[in-house]
Amino acid sequence: MSVPAEREPATSAPVPALEVRGLVKHYPGVKALDGVDLVVHQHEVLGLAGENGAGKSTLLKALVGLVTPDAGEIYVRGEPVKLRSVVEAADHGIGMVFQEQSLVPNLTAAENILLGSEGGAVRRGVYRWDVMRRLAQEQLDKIGSKIDPLARTDSLSFADRQMVEIAKVLRIEQRSQHPPVIILDEPTSVLESKEIDTLFAQIRRLREFASVVFVSHRLDEVLDVCDRVTVLRGGQSVGEVATAGAVPRELHRMMIGSTGSDDHYHSNAATPVGAAEPRLSVRGLSGASFRDVDLDVAAGEVVAIVGVHGSGREDVCRALFGIEPTTAGEIRMDGKRISLPNTRAACAAGIGYVPAERKTEGMVGPMSVAENMTLTKQKARCAGPFVAPAKQAGLVDRWIERLSIRTPTRDTPIQRLSGGNQQKVVLARWLVAGDIRLLLLDHPTRGLDIGARSEVYRLMRELAASGVATVLLADSLEEAIGMADRILVMNDGRVVTEVACPNGGKPSPLDLVKEMV
Amino acid sequence: MTVTTGAAVPRRIIRRGTAFRDAGPPVALVVIFAVFAALSPQFRSIANVQNIVDAAAVLAVVTCGITFVLMMGSIDLSSAGVMGASALTVSLLVANNRNDNDLGLLGIAVAVAMGCAFGFLSGLALVTLKVPSFMATLGVSAIGLGVATLMFAGVQPNISDVMLKSWAIERFLGLSYLTWIAAACILAGWLIQRYTRLGRYAYAIGGAEEVLTLSGVRVKPYKVAVFTLAGAFYGLAGVMVTSQLGAGLVQAGNGYDFSAITAAVVGGTLLTGGRGGILHSAVGVLLVMVLTNGLVQVGVSPYWQGGVEGLIVVAAVAAAVIPQRRRNQVVK
Numbered sequence: 001m002s003v004p005a006e007r008e009p010a011t012s013a014p015v016p017a018l019e020v021r022g023l024v025k026h027y028p029g030v031k032a033l034d035g036v037d038l039v040v041h042q043h044e045v046l047g048l049a050g051e052n053g054a055g056k057s058t059l060l061k062a063l064v065g066l067v068t069p070d071a072g073e074i075y076v077r078g079e080p081v082k083l084r085s086v087v088e089a090a091d092h093g094i095g096m097v098f099q100e101q102s103l104v105p106n107l108t109a110a111e112n113i114l115l116g117s118e119g120g121a122v123r124r125g126v127y128r129w130d131v132m133r134r135l136a137q138e139q140l141d142k143i144g145s146k147i148d149p150l151a152r153t154d155s156l157s158f159a160d161r162q163m164v165e166i167a168k169v170l171r172i173e174q175r176s177q178h179p180p181v182i183i184l185d186e187p188t189s190v191l192e193s194k195e196i197d198t199l200f201a202q203i204r205r206l207r208e209f210a211s212v213v214f215v216s217h218r219l220d221e222v223l224d225v226c227d228r229v230t231v232l233r234g235g236q237s238v239g240e241v242a243t244a245g246a247v248p249r250e251l252h253r254m255m256i257g258s259t260g261s262d263d264h265y266h267s268n269a270a271t272p273v274g275a276a277e278p279r280l281s282v283r284g285l286s287g288a289s290f291r292d293v294d295l296d297v298a299a300g301e302v303v304a305i306v307g308v309h310g311s312g313r314e315d316v317c318r319a320l321f322g323i324e325p326t327t328a329g330e331i332r333m334d335g336k337r338i339s340l341p342n343t344r345a346a347c348a349a350g351i352g353y354v355p356a357e358r359k360t361e362g363m364v365g366p367m368s369v370a371e372n373m374t375l376t377k378q379k380a381r382c383a384g385p386f387v388a389p390a391k392q393a394g395l396v397d398r399w400i401e402r403l404s405i406r407t408p409t410r411d412t413p414i415q416r417l418s419g420g421n422q423q424k425v426v427l428a429r430w431l432v433a434g435d436i437r438l439l440l441l442d443h444p445t446r447g448l449d450i451g452a453r454s455e456v457y458r459l460m461r462e463l464a465a466s467g468v469a470t471v472l473l474a475d476s477l478e479e480a481i482g483m484a485d486r487i488l489v490m491n492d493g494r495v496v497t498e499v500a501c502p503n504g505g506k507p508s509p510l511d512l513v514k515e516m517v
Numbered sequence: 518m519t520v521t522t523g524a525a526v527p528r529r530i531i532r533r534g535t536a537f538r539d540a541g542p543p544v545a546l547v548v549i550f551a552v553f554a555a556l557s558p559q560f561r562s563i564a565n566v567q568n569i570v571d572a573a574a575v576l577a578v579v580t581c582g583i584t585f586v587l588m589m590g591s592i593d594l595s596s597a598g599v600m601g602a603s604a605l606t607v608s609l610l611v612a613n614n615r616n617d618n619d620l621g622l623l624g625i626a627v628a629v630a631m632g633c634a635f636g637f638l639s640g641l642a643l644v645t646l647k648v649p650s651f652m653a654t655l656g657v658s659a660i661g662l663g664v665a666t667l668m669f670a671g672v673q674p675n676i677s678d679v680m681l682k683s684w685a686i687e688r689f690l691g692l693s694y695l696t697w698i699a700a701a702c703i704l705a706g707w708l709i710q711r712y713t714r715l716g717r718y719a720y721a722i723g724g725a726e727e728v729l730t731l732s733g734v735r736v737k738p739y740k741v742a743v744f745t746l747a748g749a750f751y752g753l754a755g756v757m758v759t760s761q762l763g764a765g766l767v768q769a770g771n772g773y774d775f776s777a778i779t780a781a782v783v784g785g786t787l788l789t790g791g792r793g794g795i796l797h798s799a800v801g802v803l804l805v806m807v808l809t810n811g812l813v814q815v816g817v818s819p820y821w822q823g824g825v826e827g828l829i830v831v832a833a834v835a836a837a838v839i840p841q842r843r844r845n846q847v848v849k
Contacts (some may be wrong), residue, residue, distance in 0.1 A: 087733035102731050106724035106791045111717065116732035118714075125714045168732075 015078040017042045017211040018094065018181050023072035025058050032058040033069065034235035040181060045203060045212040047226030049219060051255055051476065055235040056215055060185055064096045065089040077178060093176030095169035096183040103153050103161055110136030110149035113168045139167040143202050159195035162187060166202060182206060183213045188221055189310045200225045217308040219248055219517045231255055256477065256509040277335055279469035280438050285329030289315045290493040297438065297469040302460065304472040304484035308516050312493040313473055317440050320471065321353040322346040333437065347376060350437035352430030354444050362426045365415035369407050370396040372414045372425050377433035399428045403459060420452025427459060438469045445475050457483060477509040489515040541836060542785045542800045546807065553811035560814040567691055573806040574699040575757050577799060579777040581706040582750030584798040585743045587781050590723040590790025591643065591650035596751045596777060598661025599635045600770025603628040603755025605668040608765025611678035621680060625756050632752020633745050635661055640744030644737040665767040675764045684760040695757050702750065706795040719743045723790020780805045783833045
């Protein structure tokens with residue numbers, strides 16, 4: 001779409017709408033942003049690309065005042081600004097459409113659009129619905145949406161709600177005298193292809209009176225809708241490409257970088273797997289967000305599933321633990337068909353699950369290491385119906401020593417331990433009874449520093465060597481390649497390809513990314 | 518395996534129509550009424566229907582107040598204490614046998630204002646001290662009962678104020694004045710809920726509080742205001758009970774706290790907030806009253822009534838939440 005004549009074209013705009021210089025943000029154990037630079041020109045759509053953990057989310061949150069950076073500057077139209085809250089960001093004309101939609105579901109679309117800046121629609125606390133309807137309609141007209149402003153938000157489709165969000169964000173024009181900067185974080189992840197087309201048409205319209213920052217996992221989308229792409233990796237900006245004539249392969253390479261899957265994954269400790277009957281055999285498994293998934297894992301084998309956000313791999317993993325309902329397919333353990341209506345059935349079948357959200361799903365923070373370790377396999381610590389303190393103490397101490405868990409005592413609340421040691425306790429929970437046959441590891445190294453990660457890798461190797469089958473959802477592609485014997489690539493709810501990943505014949509991340517995005 | 522690039526698996530959430538969901542309680546009211554009417558000629562007499570509606574008046578006013586709090590996703594157990602304090606306040610300020618006061622309407626206004634003050638206290642404890650509303654309002658209820666007991670001081674104040682006494686006795690179009698007051702409260706509550714920022718934000722807070730914060734809305738003042746508003750309704754309810762009894766009693770609000778929550782929930786207001794409203798609650802109040810009255814009229818043994826009522830209430834709530842049940846949902 002061409003830029004209207006009365007406006008200056010993006011290329012010659014003297015002052016960028018938004019500029020970020022050397023932004024740094026540390027979290028315990030992680031450097032989320034490591035000196036990011038970013039320039040958003042006026043009336044352009046800038047794409048932001050990068051793998052999981054590249055720092056995209058943190059950067060966006062810093063831009064709307066949800067995260068306070070440790071160092072670095074943000075300039076809005078050349079002026080340095082401090083953004084301490086969403087309201088302050090809005091005052092500077094920066095607004096964001098959040099990944100998890102941020103609308104109040106039980107209010108009308110009009111109320112959501114005007115929320116927090118009702119203007120003339122509320123006088124002395126009293127609603128004037130006709131004014132509200134008119135003001136909301138003006139916002140919706142700007143983006144050419146045909147939604148009824150007085151429809152309840154939760155009765156709208158996802159795509160329509162996205163339009164409401166955009167209309168809402170555009171209200172910041174009222175606060176700032178300048179063209180706004182609109183940030184769209186993963187706006188397509190919940191949309192279907194037709195809805196995506198509509199959204200892209202809107203984004204191109206937005207360019208006429210605003211700047212847009214567009215974030216997506218899907219590279220084809222970024223190339224389709226953006227004028228320019230900035231690639232982030234490891235909390236830094238590693239490249240900037242004009243999308244006209246850009247080669248996807250080049251961008252892939254930028255996203256991945258040159259780091260390989262190296263020795264600290266202990267790939268040399270991997271043991272070759274015999275071609276015996278698989279421990280786990282899944283055929284045609286389908287659920288709400290995945291379809292026709294086939295998966296075999298032999299005893300002692302590590303199979304990684306890779307895919308972008310929304311590929312359905314998390315749901316497959318949860319389905320194998322009886323959390324996510326399935327609609328079709330069969331699951332066999334050691335040749336015996338099993339059904340997994342709930343998590344108890346999965347536990348009974350010798351399946352263990354380490355959830356991605358350790359703090360909320362993996363452990364009970366205020367409870368002791370011993371309690372957390374024996375949470376699932378109660379029999380291991382009990383004599384009849386009663387807890388046998390001596391038995392529990394012996395068992396827990398044995399595992400603390402075996403996994404070298406650093407904790408003052410077995411009675412220390414688990415929340416006082418470091419992340420790596422917490423994760424070892426969560427893993428030990430499945431090992432104490434000695435009946436584990438299949439481990440499902442959902443991002444087992446998330447939030448851990450390198451040393452702790454290395455220990456978790458060593459532990460995974462030992463478990464595999466002892467014959468436990470493992471399904472791994474890795475934190476990064478390197479981790480998947482380094483740890484796995486085989487890799488399944490999922491895209492849009494289906495397994496699109498399977499890559500052998502033996503020692504000495506590891507695939508490159510590039511081969512995998514091609515199938516993922 | 519081959520590369521498939523077929524259509525994306527649909528990820529839409531299927532939701533059932535909200536209209537269907539909201540129709541439940543009114544339909545239940547009609548059905549239950551019809552059943553009792555068919556079973557008992559006394560039940561369907563005009564006099565009995567008047568009875569039911571008149572008996573619902575105080576509960577309706579209390580429920581109006583609690584509905585706003587429940588819509589926010591908070592809970593309010595203070596009504597019993599606030600009503601006790603308000604009952605004693607009004608009975609000592611209008612013409613009575615304990616002192617020479619004769620403030621009339623002003624006395625009533627003071628009692629309502631006192632209810633506001635108690636609600637304000639609950640709200641303040643919630644937003645500044647971060648005391649969960651369950652405990653904050655339980656505490657305020659105890660304070661209210663304490664204040665009432667101090668004022669009671671061992672001698673029951675009987676009121677002689679003609680106007681206040683007439684509320685419970687005089688009738689207009691076949692219904693007592695108290696019932697008309699309750700109807701006015703429901704109308705006022707509905708207007709607040711629909712046409713004021715306070716009402717809409719109370720609803721929004723229950724729907725997605727963090728979204729309000731992200732949109733730059735300061736939520737705390739609205740929370741305090743909602744509890745204050747609820748307190749006003751409880752204060753008025755205390756006055757109404759005093760009118761019925763002709764005397765100020767510490768126990769004026771006994772049992773209304775949980776009955777009001779029951780009525781609101783049966784009417785379709787969720788304890789987690791964000792759904793329901795004044796009209797839902799009004800239907801809930803009628804449902805509860807029809808049930809209580811009907812069980813007596815059809816001759817269910819009084820020994821059975823409590824249990825049967827409880828069963829029906831649990832069944833009604835279960836039916837109301839069926840459309841939103843999901844696997845592994847945590848219910849507390």
